Amino acid sequence: MLQDCIKAAANSKSQCLNFKDEYMLTKSTIKLVQSLQDKKHRKEQSLFVAEGEKIVSEVLASKIKVKTLFATSLWLQNNSINVHKAIECIVVDEKQMKQLSAQSSPPQVLAVCMIEQVELPLTIKGITLLLDTIQDPGNMGTIMRIADWYGITRIICSESCADVYNPKVIQASMGSFTRVAVCYARISDFIKLHATIPVYGAMLQGKSIYDVSFKPDCMLLIGNEGHGISNELLPLITYPICIPKRGGAESLNAAVAAAIICDTWARSVA
Amino acid sequence: MLQDCIKAAANSKSQCLNFKDEYMLTKSTIKLVQSLQDKKHRKEQSLFVAEGEKIVSEVLASKIKVKTLFATSLWLQNNSINVHKAIECIVVDEKQMKQLSAQSSPPQVLAVCMIEQVELPLTIKGITLLLDTIQDPGNMGTIMRIADWYGITRIICSESCADVYNPKVIQASMGSFTRVAVCYARISDFIKLHATIPVYGAMLQGKSIYDVSFKPDCMLLIGNEGHGISNELLPLITYPICIPKRGGAESLNAAVAAAIICDTWARSVA
Numbered sequence: 001m002l003q004d005c006i007k008a009a010a011n012s013k014s015q016c017l018n019f020k021d022e023y024m025l026t027k028s029t030i031k032l033v034q035s036l037q038d039k040k041h042r043k044e045q046s047l048f049v050a051e052g053e054k055i056v057s058e059v060l061a062s063k064i065k066v067k068t069l070f071a072t073s074l075w076l077q078n079n080s081i082n083v084h085k086a087i088e089c090i091v092v093d094e095k096q097m098k099q100l101s102a103q104s105s106p107p108q109v110l111a112v113c114m115i116e117q118v119e120l121p122l123t124i125k126g127i128t129l130l131l132d133t134i135q136d137p138g139n140m141g142t143i144m145r146i147a148d149w150y151g152i153t154r155i156i157c158s159e160s161c162a163d164v165y166n167p168k169v170i171q172a173s174m175g176s177f178t179r180v181a182v183c184y185a186r187i188s189d190f191i192k193l194h195a196t197i198p199v200y201g202a203m204l205q206g207k208s209i210y211d212v213s214f215k216p217d218c219m220l221l222i223g224n225e226g227h228g229i230s231n232e233l234l235p236l237i238t239y240p241i242c243i244p245k246r247g248g249a250e251s252l253n254a255a256v257a258a259a260i261i262c263d264t265w266a267r268s269v270a
Numbered sequence: 271m272l273q274d275c276i277k278a279a280a281n282s283k284s285q286c287l288n289f290k291d292e293y294m295l296t297k298s299t300i301k302l303v304q305s306l307q308d309k310k311h312r313k314e315q316s317l318f319v320a321e322g323e324k325i326v327s328e329v330l331a332s333k334i335k336v337k338t339l340f341a342t343s344l345w346l347q348n349n350s351i352n353v354h355k356a357i358e359c360i361v362v363d364e365k366q367m368k369q370l371s372a373q374s375s376p377p378q379v380l381a382v383c384m385i386e387q388v389e390l391p392l393t394i395k396g397i398t399l400l401l402d403t404i405q406d407p408g409n410m411g412t413i414m415r416i417a418d419w420y421g422i423t424r425i426i427c428s429e430s431c432a433d434v435y436n437p438k439v440i441q442a443s444m445g446s447f448t449r450v451a452v453c454y455a456r457i458s459d460f461i462k463l464h465a466t467i468p469v470y471g472a473m474l475q476g477k478s479i480y481d482v483s484f485k486p487d488c489m490l491l492i493g494n495e496g497h498g499i500s501n502e503l504l505p506l507i508t509y510p511i512c513i514p515k516r517g518g519a520e521s522l523n524a525a526v527a528a529a530i531i532c533d534t535w536a537r538s539v540a
Contacts, residue, residue, distance in 0.1 A: 174519070174520070244537075249449075260529055
């Protein structure tokens with residue numbers, strides 16, 4: 001098995017890759033990977049987990065540093081590109097992958113990646129998303145995917161938002177976390193720092209987005225799933241906006257609302 | 271406790287409500303409610319479960335028939351409106367609710383509701399959503415909520431879609447399942463039956479939605495999360511459409527795409 005992998009690595013013209021066979025998977029390594037399900041341990045170790053073929057291939061194609069790649073020999077035989085970017089690669093069997101993975105169907109590949117500090121942007125170009133206490137990891141990941149679709153490369157989150165390195169966020173973002181930088185900050189401070197840039201706030205009582213002419217450079221504030229935008233941020237909104245409703249639903253999901261507004265912004269500045 | 275509930279029921283001017291105290295909660299009842307997590311049992315019993323205050327209050331305000339309402343005395347004291355619509359109400363404590371509920375934090379109220387057959391619509395008015403193998407229950411529920419926001423009262427699903435009575439669909443729809451009827455059918459047959467109505471198909475290679483003038487009465491076909499629209503349905507699309515992309519994401523989530531297109535339809539026919 002190790003030979004197959006060395007062959008695969010040779011195919012990718014990598015020479016410095018540190019391959020280890022499955023007997024090298026120690027209990028403490030398994031424990032470390034499992035511990036990264038928790039934010040506390042991710043923070044302590046500055047590491048997070050990305051799982052599955054699509055997501056790991058996006059990680060390997062990005063600037064994210066991979067500390068350890070855990071892969072089955074089957075995956076390695078078919079995916080030699082960029083494998084050498086990982087500092088080390090441990091070949092595991094499916095039973096071992098099951099121990100490492102948090103998913104119900106364990107993937108063929110799992111990467112332990114390094115968390116890098118993201119600096120707050122100094123200037124605002126295009127639309128910048130401000131997320132106020134988006135707590136559902138699925139919503140958070142979906143919003144990152146939406147941002148990525150519209151070419152938005154930065155999201156500012158309140159500290160009360162879900163952790164971007166939560167495995168469910170990583171999964172829902174479908175690889176978009178490799179292109180969208182997420183900074184955690186006090187949103188009120190961030191808005192005040194960019195006082196000349198208008199802030200659109202998604203609210204049930206706002207001006208219809210159909211009648212708004214969006215500014216090319218702006219911020220879009222999206223509130224919590226249940227409670228909307230925090231009281232302390234309401235006075236900082238330049239333009240309260242809403243998505244006109246025709247039916248009976250009380251509200252739209254936060255990610256869905258973000259998508260409709262981003263699309264409206266994109267078409268108005270196109 | 272029972273007295274409190276009878277008082278609550280009296281407040282709601284109901285006289286025929288069949289109240290039962292918590293000792294009436296038998297093991298076989300618990301087993302029945304738990305079994306409704308599975309589609310097979312839901313089909314056999316023609317019953318489904320709706321949980322939580324918001325969702326149950328929407329159920330009680332709707333035409334959906336409630337066979338049994340399981341509620342804590344606390345909930346009953348504060349929510350007497352429409353409680354009499356349930357055929358029976360069993361007062362339970364929190365420990366019992368935990369046994370009945372599929373959620374990690376058990377709610378104060380849970381309704382076992384009757385499934386009614388939904389007939390296929392004979393005519394098409396407004397936009398009708400056609401879902402082709404939407405398998406993720408969260409997406410399915412979110413699409414129902416989007417439909418409800420835009421006043422769309424009917425969704426046609428292929429048999430391969432997630433079951434509308436799956437607890438995760440019910441949860442994600444946030445009560446919109448009480449206003450949006452979902453019919454399961456062969457989508458190709460349905461389209462052929464309404465051959466004069468245009469079908470918009472959401473695809474990566476289609477005409478930009480920014481350049482489409484939507485017809486007021488139409489069908490919108492949304493494909494599977496991973497594989498898009500089935501090959502057999504492609505020739506039935508009148509207008510292939512796409513959401514213009516500016517960034518790096520490969521695709522948008524199916525529910526998000528549905529939302530953006532529904533919003534574009536709504537603003538163009540407003």
